[in-house]
Amino acid sequence: MPAAVEAEIASRYDALFNKTDVALAPDQLKQVLQQADIVMTTVTDRWTEEIFNTPGIRARMLCNVGMGVNHINAAAAKRAGMTISNTPDVVTDDTADIAIALMLMTMRRLGEGERHARSGAWGGLRPTFMLGRTLRGKTLGIVGYGRIGRAVARQAAAAFDMKIIYHAPRDPRIDDPATAG
Secondary structure, three states, rough: OOOHHHHHHHHOOOHHHHHOOOOOOHHHHHHHHHHHEEEOOOOOEEEEHHOOOOOOOOOOOOEOOOOOOOOEHHHHHHHHHEEEEEEOOOOOHHHHHHHHHHHHHHHHOOOHHHHHOOOOOOOOOOOOOOOOOOOOOOEEEEEEEOOOHHHHHHHHHHHHHHHEEEOOOOHHHHHHHOOOO
C-alpha cells in the first residue's frame, strides 16, 4: 500500500500494518482477528476454517483487496459473524494491460532485445534483426471469459484488430449488463 494511503488511514484509525508485506502465518492471522475490528487482506493470506474457529474474535469485517475470495473460507467466516467484501473491478484493466504487454513482449521479442541491448552487444539497426511478429489480425484464444478475459478481448480487438475466440464454463452475456436479457 502506498505510504501516503497508510498515513491517511493511520491518521483516522487505530491501524496496524503488515510492514513485511509477506503473507501472515496462521497464528498471526488468528491474532489479527482477535485485535482488529476490520481486517484488510490480500490473496496471499489463507483464511481457513481453523483460523475462523479462533476464540475471542473481535473482527467483524474482512476486506479483500482484489477480486477473488477463493483464499477465504466464506462459510467459516460467516459462522464467525464476519462480513467479507472484495474489490472486483480494481485490477481488471491493469491485468488485461499486463496480458497484452506479455503478448507484445513475446511476439516482438522485447525481452530478448532488452537483454541484448544491456549486454553491450548492440551493433546497430539491421533490417531483419529482432524483427519479431505482429499481433495485428491474429486470432486470440481466451480460456475463461470473465471480467479480465473480456477486458483482454476488448483491448486486443480494439488495438490490434485481433479476432477473439473464447471458452467459458457459462454464457458470459449473463454477467454483461449490455447483453443480459
